[in-house]
Amino acid sequence: MTTKPPDSDDDPGTDIRQALSTVSVPGVESDLVSSGVVHEIDLHGGDAVVLVDLSPCPQADSEAVMTAVLETVEGVDGVENARVEQASPEPDLAGSVEDFDRVIAVASAKGGVGKSTVATHLAAALASDGDVAIFDADVHGPNVPRLFDVEGPVYSTDEGRPVPIWNDSLELMSVGLLESDVPLAWRGAMAHDAISQLFGETAWRSDDTLLIDLPPGTGDVVLTTLQEVPVDGLVVVTTPFHTSVTDTNRTIDLFEDEGIPVLGAVVNMAEFTCECCGEPNDLFEDAVAELSTEILASLPFDRELQAQPQPGIAPDVIEDLTDRIEGELDALESYVPPEDALDIRGLPPEVRRQRVEEEFTDLDSGDPFVLVSDRDPTPVTEFLARLADVDHDSFDDFEVERKTPEAWELRTQHP
Numbered sequence: 001m002t003t004k005p006p007d008s009d010d011d012p013g014t015d016i017r018q019a020l021s022t023v024s025v026p027g028v029e030s031d032l033v034s035s036g037v038v039h040e041i042d043l044h045g046g047d048a049v050v051l052v053d054l055s056p057c058p059q060a061d062s063e064a065v066m067t068a069v070l071e072t073v074e075g076v077d078g079v080e081n082a083r084v085e086q087a088s089p090e091p092d093l094a095g096s097v098e099d100f101d102r103v104i105a106v107a108s109a110k111g112g113v114g115k116s117t118v119a120t121h122l123a124a125a126l127a128s129d130g131d132v133a134i135f136d137a138d139v140h141g142p143n144v145p146r147l148f149d150v151e152g153p154v155y156s157t158d159e160g161r162p163v164p165i166w167n168d169s170l171e172l173m174s175v176g177l178l179e180s181d182v183p184l185a186w187r188g189a190m191a192h193d194a195i196s197q198l199f200g201e202t203a204w205r206s207d208d209t210l211l212i213d214l215p216p217g218t219g220d221v222v223l224t225t226l227q228e229v230p231v232d233g234l235v236v237v238t239t240p241f242h243t244s245v246t247d248t249n250r251t252i253d254l255f256e257d258e259g260i261p262v263l264g265a266v267v268n269m270a271e272f273t274c275e276c277c278g279e280p281n282d283l284f285e286d287a288v289a290e291l292s293t294e295i296l297a298s299l300p301f302d303r304e305l306q307a308q309p310q311p312g313i314a315p316d317v318i319e320d321l322t323d324r325i326e327g328e329l330d331a332l333e334s335y336v337p338p339e340d341a342l343d344i345r346g347l348p349p350e351v352r353r354q355r356v357e358e359e360f361t362d363l364d365s366g367d368p369f370v371l372v373s374d375r376d377p378t379p380v381t382e383f384l385a386r387l388a389d390v391d392h393d394s395f396d397d398f399e400v401e402r403k404t405p406e407a408w409e410l411r412t413q414h415p
Contacts, residue, residue: 013041016048019076025068027060037065046080048073054086055166058177059151062086086155097199097229100133100210102329104263105225107255108237109247111216114268115237116143117305118321119213122235125314125322127170131206132311134172137225138215139194142176149308152177161203170311173202195224218254226258232405233263233329235296240267242287249292259376259402263328264296266321272301296328297321335403341370345407356380360387363414370411376400377410388415 021033028035032052037060039053050069054062066084073082097103106122108115116138123134136144145151145165154162154177164173175194204210212229215221225231234255238248252262267288271280283301297317299305304315314322337343342359344352352373360369369384371377378400385392398412 013043013048015076016041016043016050016073016079019072020050020069023068023072025060025065028057028065032065032069038069043079046078048076048079048082050082050084052084052086054155055163058154058165062155095204095207097202097204097210099204099207101208102232103210103212103230104325104329105212105214105229105231105234105260106237107214107222107234107251108216109218109251110238110244111141113216113237113239113244114299114305115216116147116213118235118237118266118268118299119211120144120147120309121305121314121318122322122325123170123211124309124311125318126209126211127311128313130208131169131171132209132211133164133204133206134170134211134213135198135202136172136174136176136213137195137221138213139175139221140215142174144172144213145174145176147309148172150177154178157203161201162198163203164205166205171205173198173204195221196228199225199228218251222254223258226255226260230405231260233261233325233332235263235266235325236293237266237268238291239269239284240282240286240288241284242290245287245290249290252292256401259400259408261332261402261404262293263325264294265291266296267291267298269301270298296324332404335407337372337407337409338370340368341372341409343372345372345374353383356383357387360384360414365414367414368411369413370409372403373408373410374406375408376402377408380410381412384412390415 017033017038020038021031023032024030025032028037032038036056037052037054038050040051042049050073052065052069054060054065066086069084070082073079073084106115106119119134123132126132134144136142150165150172152165154165154173156162162173162178164171165177175198212225212231214225236248236252238244248265255262269283272283273280288295288298297320299317305317342355344355347355356371363369371380373380381395381398382392385395388395395415398410400408400410402408
C-alpha cells in the first residue's frame with residue numbers, strides 16, 4: 001500500500017508530517033514517515049487524526065508506534081486534540097484468492113530440492129511487471145518468511161481478516177507469520193483447517209498473480225489447495241537424482257489426475273561450477289531424461305540463487321524461467337479445440353446431453369470421439385457406455401486432459 005507524498009507548504013498536515021519524520025521506533029528501519037507507517041493525516045481546526053499502517057514493519061510493537069505518534073502529534077503547535085488509528089486495507093483492495101488473474105503453484109515430491117528457493121525467486125521476478133502475492137502453504141515447515149527475511153505476526157482488518165506483509169510490489173502470507181510459536185507438528189485435520197481458513201480469509205491487496213509454495217509430497221494440504229484454489233498451472237521442482245525424478249513423476253500424475261495443468265519442471269542443482277578452475281561438475285546422477293514433463297529450466301548450484309530474493313530483481317536464469325512459465329500460461333489460454341471436437345462449453349445441461357447423444361450415436365464402431373467441456377467430462381463416459389449399449393466397466397479406452405482452467409478434453413472412440 002502506498003502512502004501519500006509529503007504535504008505541500010499550504011497543507012495543514014505539513015508540520016505534523018515533518019515532526020513524525022524525525023521519530024524512530026524500535027522495529028522500524030527508518031523514521032515513521034519514510035518507512036510508510038504514517039498512512040494518512042487529517043487535520044480539522046485543532047483536531048488531528050493520524051492513520052498508521054503497520055504492515056510495512058510487522059516486527060514493530062504496535063503499542064509503541066501508536067504511543068510515539070500520539071505524543072509527537074500532541075506536541076505540534078496548533079494541535080488541540082490528537083487521535084491515532086490503525087489503518088485497514090481499503091475495501092476494494094482486501095481481495096480473495098478468486099480475484100487473482102492467475103494462480104501458479106510450485107510443488108515438489110521431496111523436501112530439500114529447493115522448491116521454496118525457486119518459488120521465492122520466481123515471485124520476486126514476477127514482481128517486476130506487476131503486483132505479486134506469494135502464499136506459503138507449508139504448515140509444517142514455512143520457509144518463505146525466512147527466505148525473504150520477514151517476521152510476524154501480521155495484523156488483521158476490522159473484520160478479522162489477516163493482512164499479508166507488503167514489500168514494494170510483493171506481498172506475503174504464511175502460517176509462520178501468524179504467531180511466533182506456531183505449531184509445526186499439526187495433524188492432517190488441523191493443517192487442512194488452517195490452510196482452508198487462510199485461503200478463504202486472507203485480505204490480499206494484489207489481484208494479478210498469486211504464487212503458492214506447496215509443501216512437499218501429496219498430502220492433505222496439497223489436496224486442499226487443489227480443491228479450494230483455482231490453480232491455473234503447476235511448476236514442479238526436482239533434482240536430477242533418479243529417486244527424485246521417479247517421485248516427481250508420481251506427483252505429476254496426481255496433479256494431472258486432479259485436472260491441474262502441469263507447466264513443466266525445474267531441475268534444481270543441476271551442476272556446480274568450481275570457483276577455482278571454472279570447470280562444471282554434475283552433483284547427481286542425471287536422470288532428467290525420465291521426467292514425464294518438459295524441462296522449463298536447469299538451475300545450477302550457485303551462490304546467486306542462495307541470496308535473499310529482492311522484489312523486481314532476479315538472476316538471469318530465473319528471468320528465463322519466468323519467461324518460459326508465462327509462455328506456457330499464454331499457450332494454455334490460447335487453446336483451440338480440434339476441428340472434429342464437440343465443444344459443449346457454456347451450454348445448458350439439457351442441451352449438452354442432447355448434443356453428446358446426437359454426435360456419439362452417429363458414429364460407427366472405431367470412430368474417434370473428441371469432447372471439449374468446461375468441467376471434468378469423465379462422468380460422461382457412463383452416458384457414452386449406455387448409448388453404445390456396453391458395460392461401463394469395459395469402457396475404459398478414453399483419455400481426459402485439462403487443457404486450460406476452463407477447457408477439458410475427452411478423447412475416446414465408439415466401441
